[in-house]
Amino acid sequence: MKESRFERLSCLAVCAGAGGLALGLEEAGFDPVLLLDNRAVACETLRLNRPQWNVLETDLLDFDPADHQATYDVDLLAAGLPRVKASAAVARENSTEEIRILDATIMLMHGVQPRALLIENVPDLVSKPAYEPIRARVTAELEHLGYRHHWFVLNAMDHGVPQDRKQGILVAFKGDCPDGFVPPAPDTDPSITVGEALGASMAARGWPSAAAWAAQADKVAPTLVGGSWNRGGADLGPTGSKRSWARMRVNGGTVADELPGPDFPWDPSLGTKGMVALTVDQAARLQGFPEDWSFAGRKTARYRQVGHASPPPVGRSLGLAIRAALARP
Structure with missing residues (x-):
């Protein structure tokens, strides 16, 4: 594990998978108070690599933060969610599993009240008109809760990952937290082949x-x-x-x-x-x-x-950008 020069901040990681996002955030100075995933093999991977992490095998839809007081008022709620499919976005009834999990993550904000939110998903969720009803619903709920938010797309190849992998990102900050979030800038070095x-x-x-x-x-x-x-x-x-x-x-x-x-x-x-x-x-x-x-x-x-993971270097870049925003006076 890399040593961090940062003041350590707290994080709740849901749909943690093999730990790609959590690992990158760890390098950016965020320590998870709890990691959730509903697959036993993913939880085994997390425990294998970080025995000190508190890993809970459960479905996000069944998770009640009231049973885990350490999750309240964390610095960051982070979620690498299952990929929302285009067919789901245009469906008359938004009842697909992926959208239900996205909605559950947003509703989790009520009980957790994090200072910041990070959700990673497909780029189309951010950029395509077919997904506008989903974005509008998420936006309305975040504004109701008093959070300012940012949608943007980045490519992992611009952040030290040898892969053309576009990712849709949602970042939000509690109203009493500092503003001025700036998405991570692409690396100046050539992409790794x-x-x-x-x-x-x-x-x-x-x-x-x-x-x-x-x-x-x-x-x-x-x-x-x-x-x-x-x-x-x-x-x-x-x-x-x-x-x-x-x-x-x-x-x-x-x-x-x-x-x-x-x-x-x-x-x-x-x-x-x-x-x-x-x-x-x-x-x-x-x-x-x-x-x-x-x-x-x-x-x-x-x-x-591996294939479903969020690349750790992207998580690190996002984590550094989020903590820089949280630290602004």
Whole structure:
């Protein structure tokens, strides 16, 4: 764990998943008083990496902050919520699970009364007209509670993550807190490429083509997609993503059990069968997780956690921007 020079602030993390957002916020000086998730394997991952964290396996819809006094008046309520789908946004009845969880997070503000709120979701939630009824409902409730809010979109590739991953962000501040929030600015350094991020790991077992592969993998990764928890195996995303991976000579239709060894037959002329596949740990590096962060469960469950996570470096950037706003006189 990195040492922080900051005064430590408090955080309640809901829908915490594998801890990507909470880890980034920790680096920005926010310590969680409680983390919630409804998946046992995600809670196991959190406890595995941070035994000192207070982790509660429960559905957000069943959570009552009155039973957890430490959550009241925290500095930040943070939520990396399940992805709100476009079809849900235009549905006549907003009863999908994703929207119910978004609504539950906003209603949680009544009982928690945090100084600030951070919600991370799909960029369309911020930018597309089809989502305007959802934004309007959220805005009305926040204003009713006395919070000022900001909607914006950022891309993880602009914050040290080797992945083209746009994220929709909602940040809000209690009315008696300082104003003047400024979204985190993009890094001035060039984006990290897939080859730069994974070249060393590809060579770790003696694969002789690792350097050649890394040299041609000279772009950022497409958005990693965790996929459904209810069906299918692990792969790197939909058809468009698989085509992007194929251009970097990566088989995006599967996730490897191990890194390529000295005898791996890399021959892209054979199609995906002759391409290298990424491991779960390599996918985690493309999300910006540190090398010592472990994921519980079997391969598919581990990959699902990685793909659904919010990249920790983005969480750190957002955390620093939020605490800077909270510290203004």
